[in-house]
Amino acid sequence: MTDDVLQPEAAGDDLAFEGALRPASLAEFVGQQKVRGQLELLLNAATLQNRAPDHILLAGPPGLGKTTLAMIVAHEGNRPLRMTSGPAIQHAGDLAAVLSSLVPGEVLFIDEIHRMARSAEEMLYLAMEDFRVDIMVGKGAGATSIPLELAPFTLVGATTRAGLLPNPLRDRFGFTAHLEFYETDELHRVLERAAALIGLAIGSDALTEIAGRSRGTPRIANRLLRRVRDYALVHGGAADHSAVRAALELYDVDEHGLDRLDRAVLSAIVERFGGGPVGLSTLAVTVGEEAETIEAVVEPFLVRTGLVTRSPRGRIATARAWTHLGLSPQAGPQPGLIDDL
Numbered sequence: 001m002t003d004d005v006l007q008p009e010a011a012g013d014d015l016a017f018e019g020a021l022r023p024a025s026l027a028e029f030v031g032q033q034k035v036r037g038q039l040e041l042l043l044n045a046a047t048l049q050n051r052a053p054d055h056i057l058l059a060g061p062p063g064l065g066k067t068t069l070a071m072i073v074a075h076e077g078n079r080p081l082r083m084t085s086g087p088a089i090q091h092a093g094d095l096a097a098v099l100s101s102l103v104p105g106e107v108l109f110i111d112e113i114h115r116m117a118r119s120a121e122e123m124l125y126l127a128m129e130d131f132r133v134d135i136m137v138g139k140g141a142g143a144t145s146i147p148l149e150l151a152p153f154t155l156v157g158a159t160t161r162a163g164l165l166p167n168p169l170r171d172r173f174g175f176t177a178h179l180e181f182y183e184t185d186e187l188h189r190v191l192e193r194a195a196a197l198i199g200l201a202i203g204s205d206a207l208t209e210i211a212g213r214s215r216g217t218p219r220i221a222n223r224l225l226r227r228v229r230d231y232a233l234v235h236g237g238a239a240d241h242s243a244v245r246a247a248l249e250l251y252d253v254d255e256h257g258l259d260r261l262d263r264a265v266l267s268a269i270v271e272r273f274g275g276g277p278v279g280l281s282t283l284a285v286t287v288g289e290e291a292e293t294i295e296a297v298v299e300p301f302l303v304r305t306g307l308v309t310r311s312p313r314g315r316i317a318t319a320r321a322w323t324h325l326g327l328s329p330q331a332g333p334q335p336g337l338i339d340d341l
Ligand SMILES: Nc1ncnc2c1ncn2[C@@H]1O[C@H](COP(=O)(O)OP(=O)(O)OP(=O)(O)O)[C@@H](O)[C@H]1O
Pocket: 008, 009, 010, 017, 018, 019, 021, 022, 023, 028, 029, 030, 031, 032, 061, 062, 063, 064, 065, 066, 067, 068, 069, 111, 160, 190, 218, 219, 222
């Protein structure tokens, strides 16, 4: 994406800012009501039985609160937390080193667990099930495996690509939480809390305006709030509705959270291809962007918001897309020119 301000992954000064804003308890965690209820039950049951909670898989797009929830699992149970990530575990030995140093009841958070090495994954199966790993010593005919007992622990895995996890791994989690994009009123509450924590006086209508442009994602909402704070600071005015509009216009974020590239893709489908269908690579060439970027970054949001649909013959702009661009919708999709899906 050309405009970083809307990317859902953490970037720039997000990390420093996010640490201060993370809710520390389930009660403070906004939205995701179903997941919160399910987690609460699981954690309370473990406390009553005086055991480590079941392993938990958190699945969902970036920026929706997976890391935050892992921290809450540890914090609510007053348990120590160890954090690592799939890309940091490239050999079974990397995982063995982490597992063997866990203390009883510790929460082990593995972010991007789908990116862990296959050999480590297999070690993890046994560790999750029996709190044991088999360490291979030696090579060839003389190789033996030495069992190593582990302290009971709770694994919290996070993934943006649950479909990439092998079934044996997925099945070993006692509970899988699917995080959903947030509604505008939920993002409003996220923002209200964040504004209070950073000491920013901002009105409710200004927060609603930011929430509506945040693509259902708390991380983006918090980042836009920061840009609005900057704007008010630099211009010496209040962080009000007009400051929000001016700041977000500066960053090319429109009322629905679309940025320049999103709009370029929509305009291309509508104005150059009569509403579609148009194939991905044709579209990419038309807007001068990589096909992968269109497919992974732009398209999911346009599809989710009902502006674009996908068909076997290509991308089609919906009536909403025409209206969004200030045009009157044509009657139905146009015949496709090029089928290059
Ligand atoms: N439900 C929520 N209530 C309040 N703040 C939230 C909530 N969810 C996320 N946030 C805030 O959004 C930011 C991003 O959250 P977090 O790092 O937990 O996302 P993530 O899903 O782990 O992202 P990634 O997949 O990129 O690691 C944090 O600053 C966090 O405080």
